[in-house]
Amino acid sequence: MPSSTRDWQPAALAVDAEAAVAYLDRVSVMPLLQQVAEASIEALRLAPGQSVLEVGCGSGVFLPRLGEAVGPSGRVVGIDGAAALVPVARRRVAALPAVTVEEANAYQLPYADKTFDAAHCERVLMHLDKPVRALREMARVVKPGGRVVAAEPDWAGLQVASSDPPAAEALLHGWLAGLAQPRMGLELYAYVAEAGLADAEVTPVVPGITDFAELIAYGADLERIARELDAAGSMPRARSRAVIEEWIRASAEHRFFGYLAMMVVAGTVPS
Numbered sequence: 384m385p386s387s388t389r390d391w392q393p394a395a396l397a398v399d400a401e402a403a404v405a406y407l408d409r410v411s412v413m414p415l416l417q418q419v420a421e422a423s424i425e426a427l428r429l430a431p432g433q434s435v436l437e438v439g440c441g442s443g444v445f446l447p448r449l450g451e452a453v454g455p456s457g458r459v460v461g462i463d464g465a466a467a468l469v470p471v472a473r474r475r476v477a478a479l480p481a482v483t484v485e486e487a488n489a490y491q492l493p494y495a496d497k498t499f500d501a502a503h504c505e506r507v508l509m510h511l512d513k514p515v516r517a518l519r520e521m522a523r524v525v526k527p528g529g530r531v532v533a534a535e536p537d538w539a540g541l542q543v544a545s546s547d548p549p550a551a552e553a554l555l556h557g558w559l560a561g562l563a564q565p566r567m568g569l570e571l572y573a574y575v576a577e578a579g580l581a582d583a584e585v586t587p588v589v590p591g592i593t594d595f596a597e598l599i600a601y602g603a604d605l606e607r608i609a610r611e612l613d614a615a616g617s618m619p620r621a622r623s624r625a626v627i628e629e630w631i632r633a634s635a636e637h638r639f640f641g642y643l644a645m646m647v648v649a650g651t652v653p654s
């Protein structure tokens with residue numbers, strides 16, 4: 384399962400696109416991302432006949448929803464930097480003539496200034512070295528008065544209740560070093576302003592996670608982190624195993640609880 388920023392680079396996706404597509408499809412229907420999708424649609428304020436750009440569309444899971452919002456007289460363009468994902472997204476929207484998908488780089492969008500009524504991205508900025516540069520590109524191609532909306536997680540703020548909080552934190556945060564922007568959700572509000580967008584509005588989406596399997600499904604490879612912590616001499620395997628076993632037990636007994644916040648931040652292109 385792709386879990387680090389390295390896994391989400393176009394070269395890595397060319398090698399194992401199938402796993403990436405399976406992951407994106409699976410998580411897209413989970414409670415957190417369903418709520419994020421609804422908040423994003425609301426924040427975009429799309430109307431029938433409008434045009435919208437989806438940056439880093441991946442396997443295209445969000446494109447049909449955008450297509451529905453702008454209707455058959457509208458236009459949706461999805462772009463992704465990974466050539467291997469573009470045909471997958473194209474197949475998904477084959478029956479929607481208003482929706483097209485192109486291979487393109489978020490840092491250099493191949494569109495003229497002020498082309499679209501709105502632009503959106505989700506879980507893309509967290510994988511970029513220069514997220515503000517990508518937000519500026521999105522702002523450039525949106526018309527004055529249009530909305531730019533980004534939805535990003537705050538992985539560094541992930542919390543799960545445990546009887547051994549320091550060990551739990553070490554396990555949960557052990558994989559953050561593999562992310563380009565582990566605090567993207569926390570920093571996004573300021574970045575939107577830095578990108579020159581006005582009137583930033585944030586919708587925090589923080590559903591509780593009551594199933595350990597859900598946490599694992601989001602990409603937290605705790606077994607690998609436990610091995611690494613042990614090898615580095617930071618935490619013996621027995622201690623991390625106790626934490627993981629406690630979470631499995633708690634989940635079976637309906638008392639597992641944690642949360643991961645995602646922030647949906649909207650800004651307006653100034654007139």
Ligand SMILES: C[S@@+](CC[C@H](N)C(=O)[O-])C[C@H]1O[C@@H](n2cnc3c(N)ncnc32)[C@H](O)[C@@H]1O
Pocket residue numbers: 391392393396407411438439440441442443444445462463464465468487488489490504505506507510511
């Ligand atoms: C975690 S996936 C999210 C995909 C999609 N937004 C979704 O919600 O399912 C991140 C996506 O960003 C794309 N990506 C990463 N860097 C990019 C770049 N510089 N330009 C365009 N796309 C990029 C990856 O190829 C991948 O499809």
